[in-house]
Amino acid sequence: MPDILSKYTEIVNQRLKELLDLKNVHPMIKDAMNYSIMAGGKRLRPTLNIMANALLSGNMRETLDIACAIEMIHTYSLIHDDLPAMDNDDLRRGKPTSHVMFGEAFAILCGDGLLNFSYEVMMKNALRHASNMNSHMKAMLEVATGAGVYGMITGQCGDIENEGQILTEVELKQVHEHKTGAMIKASLLSGLLLCDPRQEYIDALTVYGNNIGLTFQIVDDVLDIVGDAKKMGKTLGKDKTSKKFTFPTLYGVEKSMKIAEEKTEEAVNAMKVFGTRGQELTDLAQFILKREK
Known part of the structure; x- marks a missing residue:
């Protein structure tokens, strides 16, 4: 785990354990x-939440449960x-998936449970x-929109619908912007x-988020081809097997990574409005570009 993520991972994991000690x-x-929640992972999304909150000297304890809810989603x-x-x-x-461990029915219910519980946690x-209720309402709406039919779900639908299809770059970006970027x-x-x-x-953070979101997906698709299965902890070559159209x-691979580098540069430039306070997110953008898993 790189230092840029490990700084917050222990805090997020400890709070997740507390929240999921369900009675x-x-x-x-x-x-x-x-x-599933404690199986590992980079905790990238909760880290992004905490780092963004810190840009304006926010209270980490106030945003921590939102960060944990995002990881549940x-x-x-x-x-x-x-x-x-x-x-x-x-x-x-690197571990058997939920439906392998618990069966398909419980895997579906487990996903439903995490999604619903995330909103309980945020409320x-x-x-x-x-x-600060008005700000919390705005934050929760942002999460709900990103996870819902205007965001991730539409992206997943496009991803499934387009299997075996040939897309333009514009169409491909639209899928990624919803599936991952939202x-x-x-x-x-x-x-x-x-x-x-x-x-x-x-506006600046929106530009940053859109660009690192696309970079993350491009790198993910590249690693599905050239990555190390042990490092990735999942089956590689699935995009080709599923006939998914990717960058x-x-x-x-080479031109895709060039595009990812350009998007990373746009993200880094957007952070300049925050001055030195944006350094952590600048460093994180570089990590997303260069990650190996």
Whole structure:
């Protein structure tokens, strides 16, 4: 785990353990939710939330539960994405996927549980910070929009619908902006919005989020071709097997990475409005570009 992420990983993991110490729920759901959420992962999205909140000297304890809720939503999406009806993956983060461990029915319910519980967590957190309720409502709306039919779900639909199809770059970007970029942008803005930001800060972070979101997906697609399966912790070559149209399909690996570099530069330039406060997010953009898993 690189230092840029490990700085916050332990804090996020500890809070996730506390939140998922569930009482009076079906034991199978409790076990399944904890199995998937604690299986590892970079905790990129909660880190983005916390870093964005820090740009305007926010209170990390106030945004932490939103960050954890975002990780729950991300994990639910992976559980459902791995199901036989979708990507049909047996391995995630180096471990058997949820439906392999608990069966398809409990995997679906586990995903549903994480999604619904994430909103419980955010609403309880908002009530604890009632003096800043309007900002919490904006932050929660941002998360809901990024995760919902205007964001990730539309992206997933496009991803499935376009299997075996040939897309233009514009069409491919639209899929990626919804499937991956929407929740990355929501992670950032939900942290920033707690601080009642000026519009120029919202605009800058939106540009940053859109660009690192696209970079993340391009690198992910490249690693599916040239990555190390042990480092990745999942089955590689799935895009080709599933006939998914990706940036490497369109441009090849080398040109795809060149595009990712250009998007990273745009993201870094957007952070200049924050001065030295934006250094962590600048460093994180470079990590996303150069990651190996």
